[in-house]
Amino acid sequence: MDNTMEDKLLVPGKECVMDLKRRVWIESKKLWSIASPAIITRLTSFGILVTTQSFMGHIGENELAAYALIQILLVRFANGILLGMANALETLCGQAFGAQHYHMMGIYLQRSWLVLLASSAILLPFFIFTSPILRLIGQEEELSAVAGNISIWFIPIMYYFVFSFTMQMYLQAQRKNMIIGWLSCASFVVHLTLSWLFVYKLNLGIPGAMGAMIISTWSMVIGEFIYVFGGWCPETWRGFSKHAFADLWPLFKLSVSSGMMLCLELWYNAVLVLLAGYMKNATIAVAAFSICLNVVAWEFMIPLGFLTGACVRVANELGSGDGKAAKFAVIVNLSTSLSLGVLFSVLFLVFGHVLSYAFTSSTEVATAVSSLSTLLALSVLLNSVQPVLTGVAVGAGWQSVVAYVNLGCYYVVGIPIGLLLGYVAKLDVRGIWIGMMCGVALQTFVLLWITWRTDWDNQVEKASERLNRWFLAPSHENDDNTSHA
Incomplete structure (x- = not known):
């Protein structure tokens, strides 16, 4: 920001207010251009998993239970x-785009493919040997056999994750994620059509339901490949390069930090649902808790879009060397997401008593869900802030710090409080959820404090150091390309 603009902002009056409104409007347009396609993508991608579960329920109860077990x-x-x-790629590509190191983004993408493909190879045995693993932990023989069959069909989905996630991060960083939104919507429509055809009309059972998922998800990845390799990213994609095999260890370390940061968040809810299963009248408790978490999960796709927006905007501004703009982007993003969070919280408070009937016809379960509507509204409010702060952390490259914050807040504070309130204080599922919220609230306040105390000019220097350390001159890159798409 130039000195003239800074002086205007310091002068009270109409001119200052108008200038601030203009800046907010410009930043909001940038934010929504990134967040809206990300929200659409997450809603439709999540919808593919949910609708597949619905079609599995029409095949049989064992198939539905086995699918749910594998998915969770x-x-x-x-x-x-x-x-x-x-998410490590999101940090690197976002900062590289801001610094105008465009050619490095394609190299980072290829390096990320190598790291994630190696990681997926380590995960592969879990999908191959699902049946014996489930038998080992005491699951029924028939359920284990069906789950083992379904897990094999999920192997192509795992590799879909590798390419879809990385290309989304790569395209988002250069603000070309509208194509991702269109492709995601198209794949969702393809999935519904094929699922109806394979399951209802052709009665193909598990192969039909899972085959429809594989075809629809990979159609999206193929569309992204065509977009990237077909010349729509000329500045950032310059072909396959041998430089993709260099500097993999630093990227691996950043990727592991990112993975731990997110996994500690995603597994948190799963642990709490597992704890709810050991309570008296566990069927009602787990059903009510699961319905609430499903509602939160659907609504959570919106804050996750703002997570993407925060990450891309912060990374772009840090890469371009403008710390003040990065800070302003954080403020606008938080304000927007929090406003929507307040709106949805009020809606869930007003309609909490009828919400559960969209998922169940059981009056007992509906009553249990209604009793949790206040906690549901508070969770939605917290979730409108926390993902944005996580996005700021990813954009700035703080993944390792946030991983420690998540470990302490969720597993040292949240789960023990949930156990005490749920089992010792006899608050049952309400106590477990209060514990969960305590963990999320503490994490939110810690990340707010870190963000508030951040020296953004110092973050610009750190981003510049990281980019310069891995930078390759464009002329060298062009000489060393081994092949071109």
Whole structure:
């Protein structure tokens, strides 16, 4: 920002207010251009998993239970690791785009492919040997056999995660994520059509439901490949390069920090649902808790869009060397997301008593959900702030710090409080949820404090150091390309 603009902002009056409104409007347009496609993508991608579960329910009860087990335990596990590790690419590409190191973005993308493909190879045995693993932890024989069959079909989905996550980060960083939104919507429509055809009309059972998911998800990845390799990213994609095999260890360390940061968040809810399963009248408790968490998960796709917006805007501004603009982007993003959070919280408070009937016809479960509506509204409010702060952390490259914050807030504070309130204080599922919220609230306040105390000019220097350390001159890169798409 130049000195003239700074002077205007310091002078009270109409001119100052108008200038501030203009800056907010400009930043909001940038934010929504990134966040809205990200929200659409997350809603439709999540919708593919949910609708597949619905079609599984029409095949049979064992198939539905086995699919739910694989999705909650195995797919969430793999998704958390791979998405978390892909967030390292979001940091690097966002800062490189801001610094106009455009050619490096394609190299970072290729390096991230190598790191995530190696990680997925480590995860592969869990999908291959699902049945014996489930038998080992005491699951029924028939359920384990069906789950083992379904898990094999999820192997292509795991590799879809590798390429989809990384190309989303790569395209988002250069503000070309509208194509991702369109492709995601198209894949969702393809998925619904194929699922109806394969399951209802052709009665193909599990192969039909899972085959529809594989075809629809990979159609999105193929569309992204065509977009990137077909010449729509000429500045950032210059072909495959041998430099992709250099500096993998620093990227691996940043990826592991990102993976741990996100996994600790994603597994937190799973642990709490598991704890709810040991309570008296566990069926009602888990059903009510799961319904509430599903509602939170759907609404959470919106704050996750703002997470993407915060990450890209902060990374771009730090890469371009403007610390003040990065700080202003954080303020606008937080204000926007919090406003929507207040709106949804009020809606859930007003309609909490009828919300559960969208998921169940049981009066007992509906009553249990209604009793949790206040906690549901508070969770939505907290979730409108926390993802934005996580996005700021990813954009600035603080993943390792946030991983420690998540570990302490969630597992040292949140879960023990939930256990004490749920089992000792006899508050049952309400006590577990209060514990969960305590962990999230503490994490939110810690990240707010870190963000508030941040020296953004110092963050600009750190971003510059990281980019310069891994920078390759464009002329060298062009000489050493081994092949071109």
